[in-house]
Amino acid sequence: MKNTYLLVFLISICSMQNVDASVLKICAACPIKSIKQGIVQANANDTLLIKKGVYKEFDIQVNKPLTLLGENYPIIDGSDQGEIITITADNVIVDGLFIINVGTSYTSDYAAIRVVKSKHFIIRNVVLEKLFFGIYLEKSSYGKVYHNKIIGDAVEEFNSGNGIQLWYSNNITVEKNIVQHVRDGIYLEFSDDIIIKDNISTNNIRYGLHFMFSNNDSYTGNTFENNGAGVAVMFSKKIRMHNNVFKKNWGAASFGLLLKEINDSEITGNTFEENTVGISIEGSNRIDYKNNDFTNNGWALKVRGACYGNSFIANNFLYNSFDVSYNSKLNDNLFDQNYWSNYTGYDLNKNGIGDIPYRPVKLFSYIVNRTPETIILLRSLFMDIIDFSEKVSPVFTPDNLQDKNPSMKRIR
Amino acid sequence: MPLRQLQYPLNMFKILKYSFFDLMRSRWSYVYFMFYLLLGFVLLFLNNDISKAVITLMNIIIVLVPLIATIFGVMYYYNSKEFTELLLAQPVKRTSIFLGQYLGVAGSLTLSLIFGLGIPFLCYGLFRSMVIWDFALLLVVGGFLTMIFTALAFNISLSNENKIKGFGYAVLMWLFLAVIYDGIFLVSLIVFEEYPLDNFSLAATMLNPIDLSRTLILLKLDISALLGYTGAVFKQFFGTNLGFLVSLGTLILWTVLPISRLMLKSKRKDF
Amino acid sequence: MNNLDLDVENGGIYAVLGPNGSGKTTLIKSILGMVIMDDGQIEVSGQSIKNNWLYRKEINYLPQIANFPGNLRVNELIKMIKDLRNKNNRADELIQLFNLNSFLDKKLSTLSGGTKQKVNILLAFMFDSPVYILDEPTTGLDPAALLNLKDLIRKEKQAGKTILITSHILQFVEEMADQIIYLLEGKIYFRGTMQSLLKKTHQTKFDHAIAAIAIPSEHV
Numbered sequence: 001m002k003n004t005y006l007l008v009f010l011i012s013i014c015s016m017q018n019v020d021a022s023v024l025k026i027c028a029a030c031p032i033k034s035i036k037q038g039i040v041q042a043n044a045n046d047t048l049l050i051k052k053g054v055y056k057e058f059d060i061q062v063n064k065p066l067t068l069l070g071e072n073y074p075i076i077d078g079s080d081q082g083e084i085i086t087i088t089a090d091n092v093i094v095d096g097l098f099i100i101n102v103g104t105s106y107t108s109d110y111a112a113i114r115v116v117k118s119k120h121f122i123i124r125n126v127v128l129e130k131l132f133f134g135i136y137l138e139k140s141s142y143g144k145v146y147h148n149k150i151i152g153d154a155v156e157e158f159n160s161g162n163g164i165q166l167w168y169s170n171n172i173t174v175e176k177n178i179v180q181h182v183r184d185g186i187y188l189e190f191s192d193d194i195i196i197k198d199n200i201s202t203n204n205i206r207y208g209l210h211f212m213f214s215n216n217d218s219y220t221g222n223t224f225e226n227n228g229a230g231v232a233v234m235f236s237k238k239i240r241m242h243n244n245v246f247k248k249n250w251g252a253a254s255f256g257l258l259l260k261e262i263n264d265s266e267i268t269g270n271t272f273e274e275n276t277v278g279i280s281i282e283g284s285n286r287i288d289y290k291n292n293d294f295t296n297n298g299w300a301l302k303v304r305g306a307c308y309g310n311s312f313i314a315n316n317f318l319y320n321s322f323d324v325s326y327n328s329k330l331n332d333n334l335f336d337q338n339y340w341s342n343y344t345g346y347d348l349n350k351n352g353i354g355d356i357p358y359r360p361v362k363l364f365s366y367i368v369n370r371t372p373e374t375i376i377l378l379r380s381l382f383m384d385i386i387d388f389s390e391k392v393s394p395v396f397t398p399d400n401l402q403d404k405n406p407s408m409k410r411i412r
Numbered sequence: 413m414p415l416r417q418l419q420y421p422l423n424m425f426k427i428l429k430y431s432f433f434d435l436m437r438s439r440w441s442y443v444y445f446m447f448y449l450l451l452g453f454v455l456l457f458l459n460n461d462i463s464k465a466v467i468t469l470m471n472i473i474i475v476l477v478p479l480i481a482t483i484f485g486v487m488y489y490y491n492s493k494e495f496t497e498l499l500l501a502q503p504v505k506r507t508s509i510f511l512g513q514y515l516g517v518a519g520s521l522t523l524s525l526i527f528g529l530g531i532p533f534l535c536y537g538l539f540r541s542m543v544i545w546d547f548a549l550l551l552v553v554g555g556f557l558t559m560i561f562t563a564l565a566f567n568i569s570l571s572n573e574n575k576i577k578g579f580g581y582a583v584l585m586w587l588f589l590a591v592i593y594d595g596i597f598l599v600s601l602i603v604f605e606e607y608p609l610d611n612f613s614l615a616a617t618m619l620n621p622i623d624l625s626r627t628l629i630l631l632k633l634d635i636s637a638l639l640g641y642t643g644a645v646f647k648q649f650f651g652t653n654l655g656f657l658v659s660l661g662t663l664i665l666w667t668v669l670p671i672s673r674l675m676l677k678s679k680r681k682d683f
Numbered sequence: 684m685n686n687l688d689l690d691v692e693n694g695g696i697y698a699v700l701g702p703n704g705s706g707k708t709t710l711i712k713s714i715l716g717m718v719i720m721d722d723g724q725i726e727v728s729g730q731s732i733k734n735n736w737l738y739r740k741e742i743n744y745l746p747q748i749a750n751f752p753g754n755l756r757v758n759e760l761i762k763m764i765k766d767l768r769n770k771n772n773r774a775d776e777l778i779q780l781f782n783l784n785s786f787l788d789k790k791l792s793t794l795s796g797g798t799k800q801k802v803n804i805l806l807a808f809m810f811d812s813p814v815y816i817l818d819e820p821t822t823g824l825d826p827a828a829l830l831n832l833k834d835l836i837r838k839e840k841q842a843g844k845t846i847l848i849t850s851h852i853l854q855f856v857e858e859m860a861d862q863i864i865y866l867l868e869g870k871i872y873f874r875g876t877m878q879s880l881l882k883k884t885h886q887t888k889f890d891h892a893i894a895a896i897a898i899p900s901e902h903v
Contacts, residue, residue: 250635250636250639251639251640252639252640252641254639254640274635274636275636276636276637276639276640277640296633296636297636297637298634298636298637298638298639298640299637299640318463319463319464319467319633321633321634321636321637322637341461341464341467367598367602370602370605371601371602371605371609372640372641372643373601373605373609373610373613373641373643373646374598374601374602375637375638375640375641376613376614376617376623376627376630377594377597377598377601378626378630378634378637379470379471379474379626379629379630379633379634380594380623380626381474381475381590381591381594382591382592382594382595382598383594383598384471385591410461
């Protein structure tokens with residue numbers, strides 16, 4: 001019986017140590033050989049130190065608050081069987097893992113790491129390759145996705161997943177991640193109060209960043225380059241978009257930024273460079289566009305449908321093929337104090353503001369909207385003459401669509 | 413026979429040399445040169461932005477260079493008629509005379525263009541800017557247009573003894589290729605918008621050297637807009653190097669064809 | 684011009700005369716290859732001129748209108764023609780003869796008509812060729828230069844050259860020509876010496892003879 005007491009005593013000491021968080025090592029030569037085994041043996045708040053090696057595992061359920069820490073990037077190979085890590089507990093940290101071969105399915109969205117209904121999680125320094133979905137946050141909150149690298153090999157939209165996906169989640173920070181070659185780099189659906197910061201999302205099949213029905217979010221300092229289209233923000237409101245770079249999003253339906261049914265948002269300090277369309281705007285109201293640079297785009301702004309109460313102030317429009325295109329004769333938006341490199345007016349009173357207003361909509365952009373092949377006549381003398389006559393007496397373009405105070409110098 | 417073969421190109425270069433000297437000393441070469449010099453400086457001064465100046469220049473160049481080359485070519489041909497007759501009586505092959513004169517005119521015009529625009533842009537720090545390739549393209553296109561339109565002008569004057577008529581036809585040709593052609597082009601695109609027009613519009617572009625040069629410029633400046641069009645042929649053409657190569661190749665063809673007609677015509681003509 | 688058959692022997696001065704539009708210029712230009720014939724054949728010193736340009740080495744040509752590229756200087760023009768023909772020449776001697784020294788550095792556009800004609804003559808006479816074609820050589824010349832020209836022509840004749848001249852100055856023709864070739868409507872209307880012309884027209888004076896021959900009714 002004495003032995004029994006001793007055993008109870010020892011166990012209680014062990015469990016006390018567990019409360020203090022112990023470290024369980026996992027490696028091929030260790031007593032614990034797999035992550036799954038480690039999770040079973042671990043107590044809450046323990047750290048699983050995963051040593052360098054290859055772990056052929058999938059469907060790892062993290063159901064207690066643990067830290068999964070990789071040492072020298074151990075490889076977790078899912079062998080295309082399905083989901084690899086599923087987190088269902090609060091306070092989980094995943095750090096320094098190299099996860100490959102997520103199973104592809106047409107019925108379930110297998111992810112490399114999924115967080116379900118959990119709070120206060122951190123996923124950082126993780127590298128994902130050969131994936132379907134990357135990091136999938138489902139009904140979770142107050143977490144952080146930091147400094148991960150997601151490199152997919154997506155070719156088609158229908159059989160590929162998103163890099164980082166947030167679904168019904170809130171108060172989450174997505175920062176300094178690199179996402180490439182997936183369907184949508186970062187995808188948000190019904191997710192509010194999200195901060196997306198300093199990520200680099202490139203070469204994705206569909207969008208670099210995609211919002212649906214998500215409000216009160218902000219994204220700043222991100223780079224979106226060479227995606228099917230840069231960023232799509234749809235059916236959302238109060239989105240703050242600052243200091244991002246939208247670059248080289250080329251193609252027939254491509255754009256740097258798509259705004260569809262967006263209200264009460266801010267777009268400031270962004271750079272739109274060499275996109276087929278810089279910003280495509282549909283049914284979006286009360287948005288402030290300020291201090292953005294539109295450089296070498298096919299169309300800097302393409303405005304479709306009813307858009308009211310938007311203001312475009314102090315932006316630079318540099319060497320775009322078309323500055324603004326409108327598909328209606330009505331205009332309820334304000335253009336003021338922008339710099340237009342296509343402006344040919346003068347400033348006799350030297351106050352830095354052109355003396356004659358600038359009309360950013362050319363007749364030719366209407367013709368191209370109607371008959372796309374006519375784009376080949378861009379910069380021809382004939383078109384210049386037609387544009388000039390339209391400028392003198394507008395027939396097709398909104399009469400009041402003009403920047404009354406065009407800046408003479410580029411705004412810094 | 414070897415002597416004869418050797419003398420042919422030799423004589424041509426001699427004539428080229430003297431035509432060139434003649435032109436380099438003529439007032440008009442200087443007017444042309446000064447015009448470009450002024451244009452370059454004024455544009456750079458007004459814009460104070462080298463990229464913007466290059467874009468403006470590209471728009472101007474594709475219309476103005478053909479006009480100047482046309483007028484200059486016709487003028488030179490008619491003014492040097494007696495010189496030509498003097499040469500015709502010399503033991504020189506006819507094609508050498510006309511090719512030499514043609515190259516003299518086209519060469520001096522091209523040089524005026526290159527130096528006239530080159531100097532102001534160098535002063536404003538071309539080599540330190542990002543637009544050096546745009547500028548190089550500008551000069552290449554300008555050079556081609558000069559060659560093509562001088563050749564066309566020579567062809568027109570060679571076929572018209574009457575100076576006024578020759579002048580009229582030449583200016584009409586310019587007006588047609590620079591403005592009217594695009595008007596017809598645009599109207600036919602709009603009228604037939606129901607049909608696939610990719611091939612038609614590319615072909616129509618190839619058939620006009622001004623449009624062709626414009627395409628080369630579009631490829632450089634407006635590729636973002638061009639890729640917004642859905643047609644597969646367009647995509648293939650503008651999205652790859654194909655467009656650039658085909659345009660350049662056709663431009664060379666456009667240069668070679670009038671020159672060969674010039675040589676053929678010059679062999680048959682009575683003076 | 685059709686059915687014109689002309690055979691000019693080596694040596695001698697031939698004056699090609701005829702009213703305006705009779706084909707004098709066309710004849711000269713055909714020989715020079717400037718006008719290309721639809722049919723027929725021309726030989727110069729035994730070689731056919733068709734598709735040939737080297738034969739022009741044998742011909743010295745003095746064009747009717749002395750208009751040169753205006754921006755070239757006189758010596759540059761001379762140099763250029765020398766350059767093109769690549770043959771021994773006596774340019775310096777002729778420059779002395781016509782007192783062109785002071786004009787050598789002048790642009791051709793600044794020269795007077797007479798001086799231009801002197802340059803024209805210089806260019807035509809500076810090479811030693813068997814055939815000379817002189818189209819209105821006396822235009823604009825002062826008396827001294829005219830004398831020099833006549834001397835030059837006579838010397839060339841003595842050297843056995845064939846010289847073809849067109850001129851409206853009948854006195855000059857009368858003085859210089861060995862044979863008269865009279866063209867009318869593209870045909871040779873008369874060919875022969877001065878004496879035979881006078882005889883044929885029953886005239887005693889050359890100018891009257893020319894005037895008389897131009898009335899076709901007499902022969903029809």
